[in-house]
Amino acid sequence: MQQTILAIAGKPGLFKLVSRGKNNLIVEALDATHRRQPAFGSDRITSLADIAMFTDTDDIPLMDVLDSLKTLEGGKKSAIDPKKASGDELREYFAKVLPNFDRERVHGSDIKKLIQWYNILIENNITDFKEEMKPTEGDNIDDRKEKKAEKDEKKVAK
Numbered sequence: 001m002q003q004t005i006l007a008i009a010g011k012p013g014l015f016k017l018v019s020r021g022k023n024n025l026i027v028e029a030l031d032a033t034h035r036r037q038p039a040f041g042s043d044r045i046t047s048l049a050d051i052a053m054f055t056d057t058d059d060i061p062l063m064d065v066l067d068s069l070k071t072l073e074g075g076k077k078s079a080i081d082p083k084k085a086s087g088d089e090l091r092e093y094f095a096k097v098l099p100n101f102d103r104e105r106v107h108g109s110d111i112k113k114l115i116q117w118y119n120i121l122i123e124n125n126i127t128d129f130k131e132e133m134k135p136t137e138g139d140n141i142d143d144r145k146e147k148k149a150e151k152d153e154k155k156v157a158k
Helices: 062-073 087-097 108-123 141-157
Strands: 005-008 015-020 024-029 036-040 045-047
Touching (some): 005 024, 062 108
Antiparallel strands (some): 005 015
């Protein structure tokens, strides 16, 4: 799950990786439309597994923060409305989720986005934030390089 749920800069919400094209990814919006669209290399695409939150000591992976939020909320949507809550309310709420978050580097907008993402995931019944996806055949970059080398050798042999 971690590697297949994506955030794309400039586009609201979250996306699920559906397929890989030659020069793009095919993603599906995790909203009511479930619209599929291409995401290109020029888009800033980030897997949720690659995101972390700042704390006073180490950075905590986003999946651990989402799991903590799920524990706090009992697996239900967030009790606080991120669109209506003030910055102080968001920080007070987030302190329950991650008590030692870095109050200087974690902005209200970061907390708001985290809560919105959590709610999107819960609405889509994606609740196992610790689940690791096993790579499927062809997902390994080395496998793809080997297959490309084999194709190139066949072309040369002809």
